[in-house]
Each structure stands twice: as structure tokens, then as C-alpha cells.
Amino acid sequence: MAAAIMQKMPGVSAIMIDYADEMVRLAKERFQDKPEVAYFKYDLNHGLPEEVFEGVYDLVVSGFALHHVDFPNRLPLYRQILQVLKPGGVFLNGDRFAEESTEVNGWMFNNWVSWMTDRATERFGASRTFDQIRMRQLEMDKEFGDKPGSLWEMERELRAAGFKSIDCLYKNQVCALVCGVK
Numbered sequence: 001m002a003a004a005i006m007q008k009m010p011g012v013s014a015i016m017i018d019y020a021d022e023m024v025r026l027a028k029e030r031f032q033d034k035p036e037v038a039y040f041k042y043d044l045n046h047g048l049p050e051e052v053f054e055g056v057y058d059l060v061v062s063g064f065a066l067h068h069v070d071f072p073n074r075l076p077l078y079r080q081i082l083q084v085l086k087p088g089g090v091f092l093n094g095d096r097f098a099e100e101s102t103e104v105n106g107w108m109f110n111n112w113v114s115w116m117t118d119r120a121t122e123r124f125g126a127s128r129t130f131d132q133i134r135m136r137q138l139e140m141d142k143e144f145g146d147k148p149g150s151l152w153e154m155e156r157e158l159r160a161a162g163f164k165s166i167d168c169l170y171k172n173q174v175c176a177l178v179c180g181v182k
């Protein structure tokens with residue numbers, strides 16, 4: 001995503017945050033020719049790194065990371081994101097979400113697993129069954145601490161944090177793109 005943004009907006013500077021050494025290493029390697037990019041290995045459960053508060057930003061983007069952050073730490077993080085945005089600045093979160101009802105959430109999860117099962121065959125020639133992929137996804141959710149919240153929960157928290165307008169720009173099965181404007 002960062003690469004796509006930088007391609008559209010040449011000269012833009014960016015800060016990249018992830019708490020995994022490997023992700024930071026890969027990002028540094030990928031953007032080694034871009035001195036305008038800074039990197040922080042930081043756990044978002046503690047909010048944003050101190051250095052981020054030295055600037056103000058047009059855009060804060062997150063891709064499939066915030067559903068790993070512990071629930072009580074999300075609102076304080078949204079407050080900090082709002083704080084570092086310029087007036088009119090935008091927060092975009094493309095992420096995994098859960099439905100509010102356990103039953104509907106089960107349907108959506110299974111739809112997603114069906115999609116992955118078809119794709120595993122079509123794209124990678126792998127012959128995994130629906131049950132195998134479902135089981136592996138449930139194991140990975142545990143292993144990596146996936147805790148998707150609902151869209152409505154995020155909307156409530158963004159509003160509580162002080163975002164002026166909140167929209168869902170896209171939703172398909174368990175994935176959605178949410179946008180909050182300062």
C-alpha cells in the first residue's frame with residue numbers, strides 16, 4: 001500500500017510501523033532507495049511511537065494490523081491517530097472485521113473459507129479441503145492473536161475518539177475498508 005501511495009504521490013514522506021523485526025527489515029529492504037521513509041518497530045498496543053508526534057500527517061493507513069491490537073487499546077490508539085492528523089486528514093483502515101451476531105459471523109467466516117478453498121485450488125493448485133483450511137485459519141487466528149471487532153464497534157470508537165465523519169468504503173465477507181476524517 002505504501003508503495004502504491006508513493007507511486008501516486010512522488011516525493012511523499014512516510015513513517016512505517018510494525019512490531020515484527022522481520023516486517024521492519026523487509027520494509028527497509030524494499031524502500032532502501034527512499035530516504036524520506038522512516039521505520040519504527042513498535043507495539044501499537046502502546047499507541048504511536050513518541051517520534052510520530054513530532055509531525056502532522058495527511059493520511060494514516062493501516063492494513064490488516066489493527067485487528068491484532070487488544071480491544072481496550074484501540075480507542076486510545078484512534079485518539080492518538082486523530083491527534084497526529086491535519087484538519088481534514090484521513091485515517092484509512094483496511095482490516096478484518098467480525099459480524100455482530102455470532103451466527104452471522106459463522107456464516108461469513110465459512111464464506112471466506114469457501115473462497116480461500118477455491119482459490120487454493122485455482123491459484124496454487126493445492127488440494128486442501130474446506131475443513132482443512134477452516135481448521136488452519138482457526139489455528140492461525142489463535143497463533144497470531146487475530147481479534148476482529150465489528151464495523152459498528154469501530155464506528156463507535158472512531159466517533160468517541162473525535163473523528164468527524166466515518167464511512168465504510170468497502171466490505172466483502174470478513175474484510176472492509178473504514179475511513180475516518182478529522
Ligand SMILES: C[S@@+](CC[C@H](N)C(=O)[O-])C[C@H]1O[C@@H](n2cnc3c(N)ncnc32)[C@H](O)[C@@H]1O
Binds near residue numbers: 017023043044045068
Ligand atoms: C496481516 S499482516 C499485514 C502487514 C502489512 N500491514 C500489510 O498490509 O501487508 C499484520 C501485521 O500486523 C503486525 N502487528 C500485529 N500486531 C501488532 C501490534 N500490536 N503492533 C504493531 N504491529 C502489529 C504484524 O507484525 C504483521 O506484520
